[in-house]
Structure formats: structure tokens, C-alpha cells
Amino acid sequence: MLPIIKITNLDKFFGRLQVLKKISLEIYPQEVVCIIGRSGAGKSTLLRCINYLEEPSCGDIEVDGVCISAGKKGKDLRELIHELRLRSGMVFQEFNLFPHMTVLENVMEGPVTVKKMDKASAVKIAEMNLERVGMIIKKDEYPNRISGGQKQRVAIARALAMEPKVMLFDEPTSALDPELIGEVLTVMKSLAREGTTMLVVTHEMEFACDVASRVIVIHDGELVEQGAPADLLNHPQNVHTQALLERYRAGKSPQVEA
Amino acid sequence: MVLLSKRSISIEPLSRKKSIARGVWITISISALSILLATILALLAALGRLSKFPPFYAICTFYVSLIRGTPLYLQIFFFFLALPQVGIILPGLWAGVLALGLNYGAYMSEIFRAGLSSVGKGQREAALAIGMTPGQTMSRIVIPQALRFAIPPTGNEFIAMLKDSALVSATGFVHELMWRATKVGRAQFHNLEALITAAVFYWVMTLVFSYFQGRLEARMSRGER
Ligand SMILES: Nc1ncnc2c1ncn2[C@@H]1O[C@H](COP(=O)(O)OP(=O)(O)O)[C@@H](O)[C@H]1O
Ligand SMILES: [Mg+2]
Numbered sequence: 001m002l003p004i005i006k007i008t009n010l011d012k013f014f015g016r017l018q019v020l021k022k023i024s025l026e027i028y029p030q031e032v033v034c035i036i037g038r039s040g041a042g043k044s045t046l047l048r049c050i051n052y053l054e055e056p057s058c059g060d061i062e063v064d065g066v067c068i069s070a071g072k073k074g075k076d077l078r079e080l081i082h083e084l085r086l087r088s089g090m091v092f093q094e095f096n097l098f099p100h101m102t103v104l105e106n107v108m109e110g111p112v113t114v115k116k117m118d119k120a121s122a123v124k125i126a127e128m129n130l131e132r133v134g135m136i137i138k139k140d141e142y143p144n145r146i147s148g149g150q151k152q153r154v155a156i157a158r159a160l161a162m163e164p165k166v167m168l169f170d171e172p173t174s175a176l177d178p179e180l181i182g183e184v185l186t187v188m189k190s191l192a193r194e195g196t197t198m199l200v201v202t203h204e205m206e207f208a209c210d211v212a213s214r215v216i217v218i219h220d221g222e223l224v225e226q227g228a229p230a231d232l233l234n235h236p237q238n239v240h241t242q243a244l245l246e247r248y249r250a251g252k253s254p255q256v257e258a
Numbered sequence: 259m260v261l262l263s264k265r266s267i268s269i270e271p272l273s274r275k276k277s278i279a280r281g282v283w284i285t286i287s288i289s290a291l292s293i294l295l296a297t298i299l300a301l302l303a304a305l306g307r308l309s310k311f312p313p314f315y316a317i318c319t320f321y322v323s324l325i326r327g328t329p330l331y332l333q334i335f336f337f338f339l340a341l342p343q344v345g346i347i348l349p350g351l352w353a354g355v356l357a358l359g360l361n362y363g364a365y366m367s368e369i370f371r372a373g374l375s376s377v378g379k380g381q382r383e384a385a386l387a388i389g390m391t392p393g394q395t396m397s398r399i400v401i402p403q404a405l406r407f408a409i410p411p412t413g414n415e416f417i418a419m420l421k422d423s424a425l426v427s428a429t430g431f432v433h434e435l436m437w438r439a440t441k442v443g444r445a446q447f448h449n450l451e452a453l454i455t456a457a458v459f460y461w462v463m464t465l466v467f468s469y470f471q472g473r474l475e476a477r478m479s480r481g482e483r
Contacts, residue, residue: 053383085389096384100402110388113398155384162388 002065003028004166004197005050010059011070012045012221019045021221023059027166027199032192034208034229035201037218038244043201046218047168050199051088052081063087064165086114089159093171095151097143103130103154104139110162129157133187149180153187160191167191169200205248209233217241277442278452281435282459288351288426288434289419292358296419297412299363301401304370318367325364331425333357338429354426362415369411373404406478413471417464424460435459 003026012020019042027033035043048054050061056070064087068080097106107126111117117125130136133153138146143154152172159167169188173181185207192198192211202208208215209229216226219240225232236242299321306318325333337353348356377400385395427437435456443452 051387053386082389082391085387088387090384090387092380092384092387094380096378096380098381098384098399098403100406109385109398110390113394114389158384158388 001028003062004064005199006060006062006067007046007050008060008062010046010049010061011057012042012049012054013057019221020049020056023218023221023223025216025223027197029197030195031213032196032198032200032211033214033216034212035199035216035218036203036205036208036244038247041218042221043218044170047090047170047199047201050168051085051090053090086162087165089162089164089167091152091155091159091167091169091172093174095143095148095155095175097151097155097158099143102140102142103135103146106143106154107158107161110158114162125161126157129160130154132160132190133157134183147180148176149183152176152184156184156187156191166197166199169198169202171201171203173202173204203248205233205245217244219244278435278438278455278459281433281438281456282463284351284432284434285420285423285436285460286463288354288358288423288432289416291355292362292423293412293416293419295355295359296362296366296415299359300366300370303363303367304374304404307367307371308374322364322367325361330357330361330422333361334426334429350426350429350432354423354429354432358419358423358426362419366408366412366415369408369415370404373407374400376407377403409478410471410475413467413474416471417467420463420467421460 005025005027007023007025010020010023011018023046035046037043045054049056050063052061052068058070060067060069061084062068063084066080066083066087068077068084072080097103098109101109104123104126107129108119108122111122111125112119127136127139130139133156135150135153135157138150138154143151146154156167156172172188173184176184181204185204188198188200188207189211200207200212212229214226215229215232217224217232217236217238217240219238225236225238225241232241233245236245303318303322306314307322309315309318334354334357337348337357338350341348341353381399381403382395385399386392390398423434424436426432427434427440433441439452439456440449443449446452
């Protein structure tokens, strides 16, 4: 089977600071891969390189057959980036819903503006995806009138409406009040059950344990360990994984430590 | 001289009011056209000053700096008196609109710049991530939010413009409200009445406009934050 995402020897520098070091990674169809690691490890940067919100310093990014090698330039690059972005959907920690559009308009925006779809079809797609995340009843509200958990579900629907090959989640529940985390995780679980390929940066160990087909540990920009959740979470081999899991077990958020 | 004026501008109180009222219409036209020009210039200048393209940045910065560094009064006379000397003769109204539009555009560019900067990086990234081009991201996501941010202060600029448009009367070429008030006053030796009439007109215009500004703001604030 061909991988949906294939990352080869990815390096990322911010100035002289190397944030990602020779990351290679393949994600296969219908896999749910959770990325864990302490704050500042480079998890967000890794995700953002996959849709070129950050430009890799070195290495290849391939999503569903569209491949970009670092250092490419010009008009060609712009088209490739566009193709790459069409193949992945991104969900941000801070939701980033468009505040001047209603819930429905937020989800329609991609199909209408990017895919040039006619309004009626876009409405249909938007409503279908709002249904999937249980937000159809709020379709005419503006984002400031709904809760954080609801915003994140709408953001998920917005990404799904573009029918991406893979969904990228960057700590989708980290900005939420504890009582709102559950509804978002429930939606993500149902997507996983439907066979959506997902790459999820998360601190929710229970989610990783229940839903992930694979867990990946990033430490200081390096991929230090990966494996099935049952093995990796119960029998971590790498010292950094052990330390990270110890912190979770102690109930401390690894985010406190920068 | 006085007689001539008396003939051209009638003595009856009703006509005096009529003459001044026609000035109101010209004042509103000048202000509306100027604010339209100013808005376009301000948006361009704001984009320019946030641009990473050096020539665009340089031109916009120069424009804003030059306009803000010279008096409006001088700028108005520049268009009415200096340009004709080099053979560029603009109809009075348009010279006034150009001068006011350029001037307000420079000041309002700060408002738009603040508006554009108020749109977070996350908004841009969310738009790019669903596949929008940088241009679409600008026009669909960033600018609408920046405009919403900029509308209240732009309304204030419009009110200021209604009053500053009186300055173009100084050139004597545009017969707007203030010009007419002074002319009528002088012709009839009723400066007090004429000026009070004009003041009332200005005041009423700003009140009416403030009312609509309030309604517009209420409408625009849907989905705020
Ligand atoms: N735009 C940037 N410019 C400079 N440094 C950055 C930038 N984005 C992230 N970094 C740095 O890169 C490192 C990894 O960041 P990030 O990928 O956000 O980590 P994580 O998501 O695992 O917490 C951190 O040290 C962070 O300070
Ligand atoms: Mg992060």
C-alpha cells in the first residue's frame, strides 16, 4: 500500500535553531497516528511543514503523490503547495474560525472560493459536514456565539468540507476548558471509525491509547520512538519517552516545561 | 460690486436659505467623493506599508509622510493654484476632492494599517490551509475583518471631512456651504444670520450622519471577535 504522507529526511531551521532533525515518517491510509512530545519539541512545526505553512529547510514532503523537495522555487512551487494543501485538512489549537462569517459560511468558504463550487452544492457539502460534527443546529450563528468545543467542531467540518486525504490536528483540545474536550474527542473518534487518515498532535493519552494505530514520540526535533500505543505507552524503550510518560502519569502537563 | 452680487444672489430670505441649502448638497458631494477616494488610497497605502516589496513600500511611505508633513490648506491651494501653472487645470470640485482625498487617505492609512494588523496570523493560516491563495486570503478573510475594524474611525473621519470641506471654499472656486454662507452674509450685510444658518446646516449634517454611523456599526459588529 502506498503511504498518504511520506516525509523523508526533513530538517527545519529557524535561523540557527534546528527544530526538526532528519525526520522520516510514513502515514498509511486509514491510520490514526498520534504525535506526543513535550512543549517546544517541534510537533507543530512538523505538522506545519506537511502543508508548507512552514517551509522545510531540507528534505521531501509527499502527500498523496504530490511531492515537494525543499529548496524548490518559483511558480511551480506555488502550484505544488496549492496541490499539497488541497490534500490535507488542518485543525488548529486556536480554532481560527473566520469571525465575520456564520458557521455555515465558514464551512462553505473552501468549496466556494477554492473549488469554485456553486452555492447550492457548497451549502449541501457544508451542511453534510456540519451534520458529521453535530453542529448543524448552529449553522446560522456567528463564531462568537458558540463555545470553544463547538468552534473546534466547526473548524473540523471546515477542513473536512475540502475532502482532504488526511486530517492534521495540532493539539485540537489544548485551548479548551476541560468540560469541552470530550465533545471534540468524540467527533475525532467517529472520524477515525469512518476510516479518516489522521495525524494528531495531542496530550490526551487516553485518546492516543484508545484510538491511535500508532504513537510517535518527538523529542528536541528528533523522532525518538514509535510503535503501537499498547506497546509504546506500557513499555517505552527510549529514556525521553519514559520521562514524558512519567510526567503524564504524575498528572503534570508537559506544556509547563518549555 | 455689491449690486452685482445682489442680483446674482437674491435678497429674499427664502432664496438665501435656498442658496445655502444648495451649498449643503455640494458639501455632501465633495465629502462623499473625497472619503471614497481617501478610503481607496488609505487601503492601498496601508497594504504598501505592510508590503515586503520595496518600491511599493517606499512610495506609500513617502506619500503618507509628505501629506502628513504639510498643511491641508497648502495642499488645497496646490491643486487650485499651483497645478494650473504647469498646465493642469482641474474643475473646481475635482481639485477639491483630489486634495481632500489625498490628505485624508494619508491619515486614514494608519487606521487601515491598524485594521490589517489586528487580523491575527491564525486567520491567514487557516485560509491558506484550506487552499486559498494569498490574494483570496487578503480579499476574503483579512480585508473584510480589517474594514470592520476600520469603519468606526472612518465614520469619524467622514464627519471631520464634512467640516474640513469648508476649506476648499477659501479658493473661491467651489461654491459649497461655507462659501455661500459668507457670500450671502456679505451681500446682505447679514453675516450673523448667514453664518448661523450655515452652522446649523453643518451641525444637522453631522448629527444625521452620526445616527447612520451608529446603525452601521451595530450592523457590522455581528460576529465580533
Ligand atoms: N516562527 C518561528 N520562529 C522561530 N522559532 C520558532 C518558530 N516557530 C517555532 N519556533 C521554535 O521551534 C521550536 C519548536 O516549536 P513547535 O514546533 O511549536 O513545538 P511544539 O509544537 O512541539 O510545542 C520551539 O523552540 C519554538 O520556539
Ligand atoms: Mg505546538
